[in-house]
Amino acid sequence: MTELRNVEADLSRFRARLLVAGIVVVLGFLLLLSRLVYLQVVRHDDLLEQAESNRTAIVPVVPNRGLILDRNGVVLASNYSAYTLEVTPSKVSDLEQTIDELSQVLEITPRDRRRFKKLREESRSFESLPLRTRLSDEEVAKFAVQRYRFPGVEIKARLFRSYPYGELASHVIGYIGRINQSEKEKLDESEDAANYRGTDYIGKLGVEQSFETQLHGITGVDSMETSAGGRAMRRLASSPATPGNTVKLAIDIKLQHMVEELFGERRGALVALDPKTGEILAFVSKPTFDPNLFVEGIDSESWQALNESIDKPLLNRALRGTYPPGSTYKPFMALAALETGARTPEQSIADPGFFMLGGHRFRDDKEGGHGMVNMYKSIVESCDTYYYVLANDMGVDTIHDQLQRFGFGELTGIDIHGEVRGLLPSTAWKRKSYKRADQQKWYAGETISLGIGQGYNNFTMLQLASATATLANNGVKMKPHLVKEVVDVITHAPATTEHESVGEVIAKAANIAVVKGAMVGVNIEGTSAASFRGAPYTSGGKTGTAQVVQIKANEKYVASKMEERFRDHALFTAFAPAEDPKIALAIIVENAGFGAKYSAPIARRVMDYWLLNQYPSLQDIEAVKKGMAPAPIGKPRTVAELPWPPGAPAAPVAPASGASGASAASAPAKTASAASTVR
Incomplete structure (x- = not known):
C-alpha cells in the first residue's frame, strides 16, 4: 500500500525550522555584535590599559644611597655596583644540587654557602637571593654560556654599601642589611611602601638606621616594553631615581682613629663633645x-663569633654600656651640696681614713686618711670619707633630685637609636623595682656608697660626658648630637643640626666656679697632674676608679690576685681650656685599674689633638696602650702629617673588571643587637 505524503505540511514545517534557525543565527550575530560593542566601546579604556600592561612592565629604579662623611668631608660610607649571582629558591627543584653544579662553573666558597643559607632562613622562597657577589666580567661570561642549565638562577647588577675604614667608628656609622620579614611588614603598612619597591637593604644600626629617611633617596621607575616571554625589549619611559642626601657627622674621624688606636686591645668607651654646641667629636x-x-649578609659562623664573644664587640659601650662612675661622680656631689646648702666650700671634716655607720666600716682609699679636708681638697685628692659623710647628710632622694638635673638616669636625646637610661637610684625606684617588702626598703648603708659613685649608680659614658660638658659650659646643658648637617643632593643646601639647650641653667655660677676650680686643681696638683704636666693650656679633670665586684670588709683589693674581668674600671672626665672650654669628655677603660694611670693619658692626647693640632708619636701610642706614659713622650706629629688612610682599606674593593663603581651622591669630599649592661 502506497503512503501519500502531505507536501504542503512538510514545506510548512521546513519553513518554520528554517525561520527558527535564522532567528537563532541572527540572535547569535546580535550577541556577538553587542559583545564587540561592549569590549570596543564600553570597556575600551580598561582593556587598553590591560593590553599595555601585558606589553609593558613598570620596573623600580633603586636610588643610590647617600654618603656619610665626617666633619672634614672624609667619606665614611659610600656605594659601588657589582654583578651578583642570584638564585630564586622557588624556581629551583633541587637547590643543593644546583649550587654544586654552579660551583663547577664559578667559585663558590663555604662562606658563600653559609651566608646563602642564612639569607634563605630569613627570606621568602620566591625572593631572589645573592649566592655570589662581586663577579668579574669573565665570570659573568662563563655563566652566560651555561645559563640554560640553571633555571631560577640569573646575573644581576646591584649596588653595594662600602665602609672604607672597616672597623673604625663602626658603632657610630652602623651598617645596612637585607630587609627582614618584620621590617617588610612595617614598610608595607607605612607611607613609604612605594618608595621601597625594589629595595632589598635598609639601615640596621647607628647613623645608617637613624637617618634612613635621608640616606635612602627616592625610588624612580622605568616603563619597559616586554616580549611574550616577559623579557625586557626596550625602555618606553623613565623617571630617574633621586639619590639619598649626604649626612655629615660632627665626628672627626682622625681623632676617632687616634682614640681607638690608643685603646689597643682594651675594652672601653670614650665620648668627647663641644660643650657649647653639643656636637660629638669622638x-x-x-x-x-x-x-x-x-x-652582603653575614654568614652564621661570623655572626656567632661576634654575638657570642665575651668581649661583646656588637655592644655600643658609649651608648648602651652602663658603669658605676666612681670618683668622677664627686664634683657633681660637691655641686649638689653647694646648691642645697649641705656644705660650703670652706667647711672641713676630719678624715681618719674611714667612716663608720651601724658598725660597718667604709674605708677611704688612703690609709690613715687625708687629715682635714675641705671641698677643694676632697676633689683634688679624691677623698672618699668626705663624700661618705656628705651622702649620709644629704640622703638618697636629695642626691637623686640634684644629680638628675645633670641628666644622670635620663636619656640625653642623642640622634641615634638605642640609648639606655642607666640608673640613678631613689627610694621610689627601689619600691618600684622590687617585690618583697624587705627588698623595697631603703637602708641607710646603701646611701653611703652613692657618694663615691658606687652602689646602685650606673650610667653611660654619654651621660657622664654630657654632665661634664654641662659643668664646663657653666650649667647650660646642650643636647648632644652626632650629625652636624644633612646636605640636599639636588640643591646642595646644608640643613645644619640646631644647637639645642635643654632645660634651665643647672646651678648658680658661683657654685659652678668652685667645683670647676677644684677640677683644675686635679690636673695641676691632684691625681691626674702627671698626665697634664707640660700642657700649654689649663684643663679641669677628675679621675675615677670604679669597683666591679664587692670587696669584703676584712679583705684588701689586690688587682694581681683578681681575675682580669673582675678588676676595677679606670675612668676620667675632663674639659679644656678651663677658662673657655672647647672640649669635654668622659672615658672608661674596663678592668684597667686606676683612672689616673690608664684613662687620663688618653684624655690628654685627645685634648692635645683638638686644641694643639697634635697627633702622638708612634712611641707614645705604644706606651699609652701599656699605661706607661702619663704625659706625651717623643715628638708629636701634626694632624696633617698623619698618613691617611691608615694602612690598607678594610672594605671590599669593587672588581677591576665588572659593573662600574657608583658613588651615592655628589657631595664635597676629601677622599672617595647584642646589647647588655656592663657593670
Whole structure:
C-alpha cells in the first residue's frame, strides 16, 4: 500500500525550522555584535590599559644611597655596583644540587654557602637571593654560556654599601642589611611602601638606621616594553631615581682613629663633645666590628663569633654600656651640696681614713686618711670619707633630685637609636623595682656608697660626658648630637643640626666656679697632674676608679690576685681650656685599674689633638696602650702629617673588571643587637 505524503505540511514545517534557525543565527550575530560593542566601546579604556600592561612592565629604579662623611668631608660610607649571582629558591627543584653544579662553573666558597643559607632562613622562597657577589666580567661570561642549565638562577647588577675604614667608628656609622620579614611588614603598612619597591637593604644600626629617611633617596621607575616571554625589549619611559642626601657627622674621624688606636686591645668607651654646641667629636666603643660583614649578609659562623664573644664587640659601650662612675661622680656631689646648702666650700671634716655607720666600716682609699679636708681638697685628692659623710647628710632622694638635673638616669636625646637610661637610684625606684617588702626598703648603708659613685649608680659614658660638658659650659646643658648637617643632593643646601639647650641653667655660677676650680686643681696638683704636666693650656679633670665586684670588709683589693674581668674600671672626665672650654669628655677603660694611670693619658692626647693640632708619636701610642706614659713622650706629629688612610682599606674593593663603581651622591669630599649592661 502506497503512503501519500502531505507536501504542503512538510514545506510548512521546513519553513518554520528554517525561520527558527535564522532567528537563532541572527540572535547569535546580535550577541556577538553587542559583545564587540561592549569590549570596543564600553570597556575600551580598561582593556587598553590591560593590553599595555601585558606589553609593558613598570620596573623600580633603586636610588643610590647617600654618603656619610665626617666633619672634614672624609667619606665614611659610600656605594659601588657589582654583578651578583642570584638564585630564586622557588624556581629551583633541587637547590643543593644546583649550587654544586654552579660551583663547577664559578667559585663558590663555604662562606658563600653559609651566608646563602642564612639569607634563605630569613627570606621568602620566591625572593631572589645573592649566592655570589662581586663577579668579574669573565665570570659573568662563563655563566652566560651555561645559563640554560640553571633555571631560577640569573646575573644581576646591584649596588653595594662600602665602609672604607672597616672597623673604625663602626658603632657610630652602623651598617645596612637585607630587609627582614618584620621590617617588610612595617614598610608595607607605612607611607613609604612605594618608595621601597625594589629595595632589598635598609639601615640596621647607628647613623645608617637613624637617618634612613635621608640616606635612602627616592625610588624612580622605568616603563619597559616586554616580549611574550616577559623579557625586557626596550625602555618606553623613565623617571630617574633621586639619590639619598649626604649626612655629615660632627665626628672627626682622625681623632676617632687616634682614640681607638690608643685603646689597643682594651675594652672601653670614650665620648668627647663641644660643650657649647653639643656636637660629638669622638664616640668610641671598643672593641669594634667590621660593618662590611653585614652588607652582603653575614654568614652564621661570623655572626656567632661576634654575638657570642665575651668581649661583646656588637655592644655600643658609649651608648648602651652602663658603669658605676666612681670618683668622677664627686664634683657633681660637691655641686649638689653647694646648691642645697649641705656644705660650703670652706667647711672641713676630719678624715681618719674611714667612716663608720651601724658598725660597718667604709674605708677611704688612703690609709690613715687625708687629715682635714675641705671641698677643694676632697676633689683634688679624691677623698672618699668626705663624700661618705656628705651622702649620709644629704640622703638618697636629695642626691637623686640634684644629680638628675645633670641628666644622670635620663636619656640625653642623642640622634641615634638605642640609648639606655642607666640608673640613678631613689627610694621610689627601689619600691618600684622590687617585690618583697624587705627588698623595697631603703637602708641607710646603701646611701653611703652613692657618694663615691658606687652602689646602685650606673650610667653611660654619654651621660657622664654630657654632665661634664654641662659643668664646663657653666650649667647650660646642650643636647648632644652626632650629625652636624644633612646636605640636599639636588640643591646642595646644608640643613645644619640646631644647637639645642635643654632645660634651665643647672646651678648658680658661683657654685659652678668652685667645683670647676677644684677640677683644675686635679690636673695641676691632684691625681691626674702627671698626665697634664707640660700642657700649654689649663684643663679641669677628675679621675675615677670604679669597683666591679664587692670587696669584703676584712679583705684588701689586690688587682694581681683578681681575675682580669673582675678588676676595677679606670675612668676620667675632663674639659679644656678651663677658662673657655672647647672640649669635654668622659672615658672608661674596663678592668684597667686606676683612672689616673690608664684613662687620663688618653684624655690628654685627645685634648692635645683638638686644641694643639697634635697627633702622638708612634712611641707614645705604644706606651699609652701599656699605661706607661702619663704625659706625651717623643715628638708629636701634626694632624696633617698623619698618613691617611691608615694602612690598607678594610672594605671590599669593587672588581677591576665588572659593573662600574657608583658613588651615592655628589657631595664635597676629601677622599672617595647584642646589647647588655656592663657593670
